[in-house]
Amino acid sequence: xxxxxxxxxxxxxxxxxxxxxxxxxxxxxxxxxxxxxxxxxxxxxxxxxxxxxxxxxxxxxxxxxxxxxxxxxxxxxxxxxxxxxxxxxxxxxxxxxxxxxxxxxxxxxxxxxxxxxxxxxxxxxxxxxxxxxxxxxxxxxxxxxxxxxxxxxxxxxxxxxxxxxxxxxxxxxxxxxxxxxxxxxxxxxxxxxxxxxxxxxxxxxxxxxxxxxxxxxxxxxxxxxxxxxxxxxxxxxxxxxxxxxxxxxxxxxxxxxxxxxxxxxxxxxxxxxxxxxxxxxxxxxxxxxxxxxxxxxxxxxxxxxxxxxxxxxxxxxxxxxxxxxxxxxxxxxxxxxxxxxxxxxxxxxxxxxxxxxxxxxxxxxxxxxxxxxxxxxxxxxxxxxxxxxxxxxxxxxxxxxxxxxxxxxxxxxxxxxxxxxxxxxx
Amino acid sequence: xxxxxxxxxxxxxxxxxxxxxxxxxxxxxxxxxxxxxxxxxxxxxxxxxxxxxxxxxxxxxxxxxxxxxxxxxxxxxxxxxxxxxxxxxxxxxxxxxxxxxxxxxxxxxxxxxxxxxxxxxxxxxxxxxxxxxxxxxxxxxxxxxxxxxxxxxxxxxxxxxxxxxxxxxxxxxxxxxxxxxxxxxxxxxxxxxxxxxxxxxxxxxxxxxxxxxxxxxxxxxxxxxxxxxxxxxxxxxxxxxxxxxxxxxxxxxxxxxxxxxxxxxxxxxxxxxxxxxxxxxxxxxxxxxxxxxxxxxxxxxxxxxxxxxxxxxxxxxxxxxxxxxxxxxxxxxxxxxxxxxxxxxxxxxxxxxxxxxxxxxxxxxxxxxxxxxxxxxxxxxxxxxxxxxxxxxxxxxxxxxxxxxxxxxxxxxxxxxxxxxxxxxxxxxxxxxxxxxxxxxxxxxxxxx
Ligand SMILES: [Zn+2]
Numbered sequence: 001x002x003x004x005x006x007x008x009x010x011x012x013x014x015x016x017x018x019x020x021x022x023x024x025x026x027x028x029x030x031x032x033x034x035x036x037x038x039x040x041x042x043x044x045x046x047x048x049x050x051x052x053x054x055x056x057x058x059x060x061x062x063x064x065x066x067x068x069x070x071x072x073x074x075x076x077x078x079x080x081x082x083x084x085x086x087x088x089x090x091x092x093x094x095x096x097x098x099x100x101x102x103x104x105x106x107x108x109x110x111x112x113x114x115x116x117x118x119x120x121x122x123x124x125x126x127x128x129x130x131x132x133x134x135x136x137x138x139x140x141x142x143x144x145x146x147x148x149x150x151x152x153x154x155x156x157x158x159x160x161x162x163x164x165x166x167x168x169x170x171x172x173x174x175x176x177x178x179x180x181x182x183x184x185x186x187x188x189x190x191x192x193x194x195x196x197x198x199x200x201x202x203x204x205x206x207x208x209x210x211x212x213x214x215x216x217x218x219x220x221x222x223x224x225x226x227x228x229x230x231x232x233x234x235x236x237x238x239x240x241x242x243x244x245x246x247x248x249x250x251x252x253x254x255x256x257x258x259x260x261x262x263x264x265x266x267x268x269x270x271x272x273x274x275x276x277x278x279x280x281x282x283x284x285x286x287x288x289x290x291x292x293x294x295x296x297x298x299x300x301x302x303x304x305x306x307x308x309x310x311x312x313x314x315x316x317x318x319x320x321x322x323x324x325x326x327x328x329x330x331x332x333x334x335x336x337x338x339x340x341x342x343x344x345x346x347x348x349x350x351x352x353x354x355x356x357x358x359x360x361x362x363x364x365x366x367x368x369x370x371x372x373x374x375x376x377x378x379x380x381x382x383x384x385x386x387x388x389x390x391x392x393x394x395x396x397x398x399x400x401x402x403x404x405x406x407x408x409x410x411x412x413x414x415x416x417x418x419x420x421x422x423x424x425x426x
Numbered sequence: 427x428x429x430x431x432x433x434x435x436x437x438x439x440x441x442x443x444x445x446x447x448x449x450x451x452x453x454x455x456x457x458x459x460x461x462x463x464x465x466x467x468x469x470x471x472x473x474x475x476x477x478x479x480x481x482x483x484x485x486x487x488x489x490x491x492x493x494x495x496x497x498x499x500x501x502x503x504x505x506x507x508x509x510x511x512x513x514x515x516x517x518x519x520x521x522x523x524x525x526x527x528x529x530x531x532x533x534x535x536x537x538x539x540x541x542x543x544x545x546x547x548x549x550x551x552x553x554x555x556x557x558x559x560x561x562x563x564x565x566x567x568x569x570x571x572x573x574x575x576x577x578x579x580x581x582x583x584x585x586x587x588x589x590x591x592x593x594x595x596x597x598x599x600x601x602x603x604x605x606x607x608x609x610x611x612x613x614x615x616x617x618x619x620x621x622x623x624x625x626x627x628x629x630x631x632x633x634x635x636x637x638x639x640x641x642x643x644x645x646x647x648x649x650x651x652x653x654x655x656x657x658x659x660x661x662x663x664x665x666x667x668x669x670x671x672x673x674x675x676x677x678x679x680x681x682x683x684x685x686x687x688x689x690x691x692x693x694x695x696x697x698x699x700x701x702x703x704x705x706x707x708x709x710x711x712x713x714x715x716x717x718x719x720x721x722x723x724x725x726x727x728x729x730x731x732x733x734x735x736x737x738x739x740x741x742x743x744x745x746x747x748x749x750x751x752x753x754x755x756x757x758x759x760x761x762x763x764x765x766x767x768x769x770x771x772x773x774x775x776x777x778x779x780x781x782x783x784x785x786x787x788x789x790x791x792x793x794x795x796x797x798x799x800x801x802x803x804x805x806x807x808x809x810x811x812x813x814x815x816x817x818x819x820x821x822x823x824x825x826x827x828x829x830x831x832x833x834x835x836x837x838x839x840x841x842x843x844x845x846x847x848x849x850x851x852x853x854x855x856x857x858x859x860x861x862x863x864x865x866x867x868x869x870x871x872x873x874x875x
Contacts, residue, residue: 013482017506029482033468033556040560042476071529078531092681130682133693134796137683210473212573212612213605216788216805297483297854336791336824338803343824343875345801347793365794369824369875400575400603401469401481401852425797425828 001296002026003108006034008044010278014297042282049277052111053258057251059119060244061147065099068148073097076151080160084127089171090164091130095156098122098394104254112256120247120406121146122394123156127164129171136170136364138163138349139331141188143392144245144408166350169362176351176366176423182326183368183419184319184381187389189348191409192332194309195393197372198230198237199407201341202264203398204275204283205302214400216339219372220270225285228270231376236310237265239274239288246306247392247408254300257289264307268377276302294403301399306392306408312382319381319415321357327421328352328359329366345369365424378419383412431550433466434580434596437486440509441594445586447513448490448520452588457539458520459491459587461716465855467579468556472604475564475572485855488516491587491717492523493539496532499523537740537750541589542718551598551620553578563602566628570635574604575850578622581858583711585718593720595712597858602627603850605806606638611819613637614660614786614806618848637785637807643818646810648873650823654781654838655871656774659845660806661787662863666762668790668800669829674702674727675757676736680746685798685829689733694830696731697837701765703727704737708761708846711859715739715760719752727759731834763862767840774841776814777867782823783809783816798829801874824875832868841865 001014002023011034015026080095099121106114122143129136140163142150185193201218205211220228241249241259252258257277264272273279275287279302292303320328334347351366352359370378392408445460452458464486471478489502501519505512554562563576578600585593601618615634617627657665678684688694704725706713714720719740726734737753754760769777782804790802803822810817844864851857 009477011480013484015484016486016504017484017508019506019508019511022506022508026482026484033470033480033482036557037470037477037480037560040475040477040564042473042478069529070526074530092683128682133688133691135682135687208473209573209607210471210478212473212607213575213603213614217610295854297481297485299479299481301479334791334793334801336789336793336801336803338822338824339788339805340822343803343822345793345824345826345875365796367793371875397853400471401483401577401856402854404853424794425799 001293002030004030004034005045005047006031007038008046009034009038009041010045011037012299045278045281047110049255049281050108050110050112051256052108053252053256054113055251057116059117059145061119061149063148065101065119065148068151072151076153076156079153080125080156083157083160084125084164086161086164087168089129089131089168090127092128094124094126095160096124106252106254106256108256114252114256116250116252119145119147121150123150125160125163127167129167131171134171136167138167138170141391143247143394144390145247145249146245170350170364173362173364176327176363176421177353178422180418181421182323183416183421184323184326184328184413185416186328186330186413187411188331188391189329189346190309190411190414191391192335192346194237194307194409194411195304195396195407196335196337197341197344197375198265199274199304199307201372202274203302204273204279204285204287207273208279208282211398215398219340219342222283222285224270225273226271229268229377230265230270230373231268232379233268234312234379234382235265235268235376236263238263238308238310239290239305240308241289241305243306243390243408243410246390246410247406248305249408250305253289253291254293255291257291259289259305262288274302274304276300292405294405298399298401298403301403303398303405304396304407308409309411309414311385311388311412313384314381315384316387316413319383319413320354320359322381322415323354323357326354327363327366328354329368334367342371344372363423366421367423368419368421370419375416375419378416379414380417381415383414387412431598433484434548434582437464437507437582438594440507441584441586443509444513444516448516449588451517451520456492456494457588459539459585459717461489461491462582462584463487463855464582465580467577467856469852470576473573475567475570477560487855490519490523492520492527493536494524494527496536497527497530498533498536499526499530535741535745537744539587539589541591542714542720544592545714546594547712548596549598549620551600552622553600554622562622562624566631571607572604573607574602576600576602577852577856581856583858585714585716587718591718593712593714593718601848601850606634608638608641611638611641612806613641616848616850640809640816641807641819643816646818646820648810648820648823650873650875652870652872654778655868656778656781656783657866657868658783658785659847659863659865661784662764662866663847663861664787664790665800666764666861666863668792670758670762674737674759676738676746676748677742677757679736680742683795685792685795686733688830690736696728696830696833697835698730699767699837699839700731700833701726701729703763704759704761705763705862706761708763708860708862710848711760715752715754721752725751760859764840764864766842766844766864769839769841769867771841771843771865774865775811775816778811779814780812782820783811793826799826800829801826823873825872826874827872832871836869836871838867838869
């Protein structure tokens with residue numbers, strides 16, 4: 001990807017022809033289109049939006065991925081698949097691994113020279129139990145910056161077996177009740193809640209309207225920073241690309257800006273947005289190093305990287321004991337939110353009904369809905385550091401032209417008071 | 427823009443040469459399919475009727491599908507387009523296929539490659555030259571708050587295999603997918619085609635602007651509840667796109683997660699007014715899939731509310747003893763058409779009487795597979811209609827509704843005119859295809875938030 005800055009306007013041309021003629025042709029086309037477009041540019045940028053940083057990054061891993069053979073990986077996956085075969089009721093089993101190794105080299109005429117190497121692993125299991133017209137799927141995912149050390153057969157077998165058992169448990173379970181209840185979300189649902197109702201609305205390019213024709217605008221306004229009580233005082237959210245092993249850690253973003261940990265929300269108050277140097281210049285808001293391209297064929301845009309909810313003080317027992325009548329929900333299966341990121345409805349795979357601080361039974365088809373700021377102000381309990389799980393997604397979609405990129409999220413389980421909960425229909 | 431055609435022309439020769447170089451290296455018992463996806467596009471993103479980013483992309487992606495010793499392997503790569511430089515790399519990938527085949531278990535559902543024939547379709551277009559493009563787009567929108575994406579250029583899909591199969595599909599088209607904003611109120615438009623025409627673009631803008639003006643009526647406060655609801659073609663195409671995610675897939679049915687399982691097993695029916703087919707005569711995308719298998723020109727999936735057939739890929743056919751209809755592996759419709767009905771679109775406000783007019787929907791997802799329930803949001807020009815007249819725009823509402831009901835007993839009718847909605851997706855590479863849908867009037871549509 002070639003980027004040019006002409007008359008205050010950045011423009012791009014991507015090619016896979018890396019010969020001297022190929023690069024020259026791409027450069028000429030970038031210049032031709034960018035010169036013409038600069039007369040209608042949205043803002044006058046300068047080279048200040050492209051720091052002349054130098055440095056390197058490499059994912060931390062114990063064993064090189066290229067030393068892990070396809071045979072070893074296949075062996076783990078076959079073992080996981082076999083481990084899910086615990087009953088004739090299990091109609092489908094999936095075990096998959098996605099391994100990505102990426103190298104980016106970034107050079108600029110203003111002096112930047114950055115090399116980053118990423119080793120990424122994403123493992124997924126799914127077991128579907130079917131009985132009559134009823135069907136229930138339970139999944140397991142693990143993703144992050146890892147090496148071959150994650151291909152550990154015992155671990156694959158244990159997690160796959162648990163996944164299949166829980167699918168069977170769900171097919172026997174009653175429907176999740178409907179009403180206003182306490183809601184305890186496990187980390188594998190918290191990450192989706194964080195992603196959709198914190199990450200996206202805080203992207204400054206959305207606030208500036210760049211994304212209006214695609215994913216949408218944002219309910220967050222520039223004057224909300226430093227003022228808005230986004231959630232209860234228990235809510236602390238960071239942008240943290242420095243976490244080893246988290247999916248979207250890096251040292252520099254794709255404008256060459258060095259990446260650092262920053263608080264987005266502190267004690268429930270909104271402090272900072274997810275905006276690159278370009279967005280910071282346009283909006284005059286505080287931002288982060290989050291200018292990211294999905295690949296060589298896309299220009300960078302404002303992105304989430306790792307967005308984490310910081311741990312609190314409570315153990316799992318203490319969280320559950322605070323629930324009078326409530327539902328515990330694990331693992332997202334359905335997600336939808338409006339284009340300003342207000343009204344959401346999320347569904348999970350696995351639920352547990354709690355009465356007077358005790359788990360009573362498993363429930364199926366648990367769903368909840370709410371409105372972002374109201375919901376986060378219902379946060380009454382945050383799990384401790386031992387309960388934090390670090391997950392994420394390889395598939396965050398955004399931008400025109402469209403881009404899908406990896407994001408990391410970590411969170412402990414969190415308790416919310418009096419949320420609208422409902423089940424499936426018969 | 428003559429260089430677009432040059433790209434297509436060059437690529438045809440390149441693809442022949444690269445594939446022949448690979449086929450002649452095959453050993454006995456080995457077969458290979460080569461699938462090509464390529465584009466030479468200019469993408470321009472607009473905000474406030476100004477240019478946010480412009481990106482040229484020239485990309486050629488090749489996928490090698492390898493079969494040998496009962497094993498199935500595929501390898502994908504991005505190539506430069508220079509055959510002399512790429513062929514050694516492609517031969518290296520062929521060897522990588524062989525090495526992987528050695529450690530993989532045998533594929534019980536392998537469908538041996540065969541010759542699915544030859545086809546050649548090439549459509550040339552006319553796009554504005556780069557130095558005029560930005561004026562062409564922004565000048566008629568002067569004074570408007572326009573946000574959106576222009577994409578224009580060549581898109582190619584092709585497939586060859588070692589049995590002599592040879593399919594080629596190349597188009598040169600554009601779309602301008604945009605929204606006009608008036609503060610928080612917005613209306614949506616798409617102008618697409620093969621020949622850019624300034625007058626047509628201005629007319630398209632004017633229609634969207636008219637909708638935007640209707641939004642300046644006083645906002646109506648509509649509570650969650652059940653309302654008679656009209657989904658305009660833009661909203662119907664959003665609905666169809668989520669329905670296509672597992673809804674018509676034989677594999678999803680057999681694996682236990684098809685939302686239309688009850689339809690498949692005769693336990694439920696949709697409305698006799700509802701008919702859905704694959705219709706490749708729309709000419710928006712090739713009839714061959716990424717394996718080079720050729721689908722019938724038309725294929726009825728649901729006829730008058732009853733399931734005729736699911737989409738069946740050759741792999742699913744093999745696994746479950748079904749008959750393949752040359753669906754893609756994903757078993758999603760590629761060129762779907764919902765049959766038009768008898769409601770006169772010009773009378774739609776009178777037909778609604780009192781209820782909702784929804785131009786677009788947003789962020790749909792299955793909320794309960796068992797009951798085929800879908801949730802999503804209203805978006806853009808959505809109005810409250812009272813006694814056959816527009817009262818004013820609504821605040822966005824969330825719906826959550828079973829498709830057995832919305833497309834079943836609650837379906838009042840469909841409009842007699844339908845619209846082609848071209849594919850505007852650009853994940854990794856610009857999509858080809860589109861859908862053809864009428865508007866849809868539904869009683870008691872359920873809004874929950
Ligand atoms: Zn996302």
